[in-house]
Amino acid sequence: MRTLDAWFDRYGNDHRHPVNRTIHWVCVPLLLWSVIALLWALPVPSMIGRNGLWAAVVMFFAFNFYWRLSRRMGLAMLIVLVLLGGLTEILYRPLGAVALAKLAGIVFLATWLGQFIGHTIEGRQPSFLTHLTYLLIGPAWFLSKLLRYVGLNG
Helix, strand or coil: CCHHHHHHHHHHCCCCCCCHHHHHHHHHHEEEEEEEEHHHHHCCCCCCCCCHHHHHHHHHHHHHHHHHCHHHHHHHHHHHHHHHHHHHHHHHHHHHHHHHHHHHHHHHHHHHHHHHHHHHHHCCCCHHHHHHCCCHHHHHHHHHHHHHHCCCCC
């Protein structure tokens, strides 16, 4: 398994242009939220749980991926996932599953469009086209940059 730094180095090589980086600063967190919200809106049989169960299962596996790469990043991403899950629950209560899914779907499509525009400006293809794992690396890369910016990452 590659190290977190190796994943970040390769991912960073595909995100050097300042406009692409700025677009990703906006789009990556929103994309992560939209995926959580779309999963949250999926129906869950009442005998096994409630809305949010599928999101929690996927977030658990994502956390395990990050934890295996780095304990520190695993904990940081756990906090992000819990916060985004909490935000999603707050939105789910007044909106319901259908409106939440519509909102998340719009955000999902808009953020992908934004990122593809960024990569067109960059002149490089998105990293996930070379390896799907980059779909998980993107949020961690963004978080590592944010932590470094606020002085919490080395």
